[in-house]
Amino acid sequence: MLKEASGAVRQMIERRDRFGLALLGLAVLGVVHALALPLSDTAADLNMRRTHGRLWGPAWAALQLAPAMYHFENTALVYRGESDEAPLQERAVNHHVSRVVYERGHWRGLDGGRGCYRYVLRSRYRGTSLTTEYRACRSPAGVVVRRLDR
């Protein structure tokens, strides 16, 4: 089963295929990263912070190379203004939960999408969970977004 793979790696070394070895190395790093998720709460927390937009910029950018298709158990609750009454929307979100704050389509149905909204974003993964709040105010001129918990 491993004969083909080891033969290819041996060839890369013999033929000094540095690009091939680098690409393989990067893929192996990606695999280590993927397998760290279920094995380490720290890795899960780090990746959750990535999808909540709570990671230091360069670290966030580096982790963006890792796939996040339908990652974690995510929900977004959307409230009108500062209200704590029943949310206008409660929905499951795929990939990066913080996308609901920025992407067209995720604010349709919110009273025409104008005014200020508070987003409560929640993610769970095995023993790890994270909640983040955003405020987004939309007007004809544009949208102003701010994370509330900092």
Added chain:
Amino acid sequence: MKRGGWLTAERWALGGLLFGWLMPLRWKLATFAAYTSESLADDRFAPLLRRPETLWGVWLPTGLLLSVALLVASRRLRQVAAWVTVLASGMLMLHARTFAWQVFVTSFWSALWLGWLVSRPVADSRSGVAVRGRLLAQAVIGLVFLGAATGKWTDGYWSGAVMHDLMFVQHPAPQYAYLRGHLSAEQLRTLATWYSRAVVATESLFGLAPFIPARIALPGLIVGMLGMWLASAPGVIEVLAPLIGVAAAAHRLPTHDE
């Protein structure tokens, strides 16, 4: 050495990238147009990474370049297209409006693989490139699916509760709307459980691709990804197309030296 076999393989990878990059065309055009008319103020993103002009200025020329590189038999052009796509995907992965779009993640990895293929020296043997190219293709595709799978190794995905909410309750795709209209809530929930388990098991299995002989793994991945597209939402093809292109290209790499 004749390069005909490589050209076909490189075109498969380019075609997959181009399809994923542009499709669904009307939806992407409408989405980017909507962002053009709405400015975004947020200190999380650098100004360049929240401007709509960046979306247009990166996405459109890259799509055009991929189209020309597919049509014109110039290796230099395919090299430029591969590297531009790596940079463009990297940039759109960081943009405020598109950071969650997984098409740019699969495009990035697929363009890196194409970049490797199009930079093989002419003197390199066909069989050698095929052996290495197939392992690298399986590694790239395996990494993407393993990354997708481990994020779902939770009770919520295994029980189907997450997929039930995401797909069977709220997804607007026609097959889910049809199921909502024709199945009871209980039947929908049961279907969601088995659908979710099938997704988790399939993605986990695809993660093992580098350890499976290429003659089985590559056709298996292509059939599996097409099956995923049919069973999932139509829009998923934009994410899968670059990987299907890489798998098809690696499968088509000529294996005999002349």
